[in-house]
Amino acid sequence: MTDFQNLELINKAIDNYALFNKTQKNVLKALIRVNIDGYSIISIKELCQMVNVTNTPIKNAISKLEQHGMIEDIGRRGIVFTGCRVKQSKISKIVNRYNLKK
Structure with a gap:
């Protein structure tokens, strides 16, 4: 899988992924939903x-997703999160693991 065309499968795979908690999974799915050409331009408030x-769980989820290499910050205005690049290769690994379990 090289893109985010099959959102239903991606969402199921993320929901099944044990490494992340519910908020982290929901943030990742939201970032994928608003993804255009590999980038998700979105504010904390919108997330x-x-x-x-609230803000704190979102910020914690973003931090965890960055630590695990799922997303890459594309720049902040000061300390304000403005968006990220979702790494398709990491999403593909999650989907592949999910497909193997089925």
Whole structure:
């Protein structure tokens, strides 16, 4: 899988991925939903609305996703998160593991 065309399969695979908690999974899925050409341009506030949680869990989820190489920060304005690049290769690994389990 080289792109994010099959969102249903990607969402199922992420939901099944044991390494991340619910908020981290929901943030990752939100970032994929708003992804255009490999980039997700979105604010913390917008993510809070999409995932229906407050700032702190979103910031923690972004940090965890960055630590695991799932996303790469594309630049901040000061300390403000403005978006990221979702690494398709990492998503592909999650989907491949999910497919092997089925």
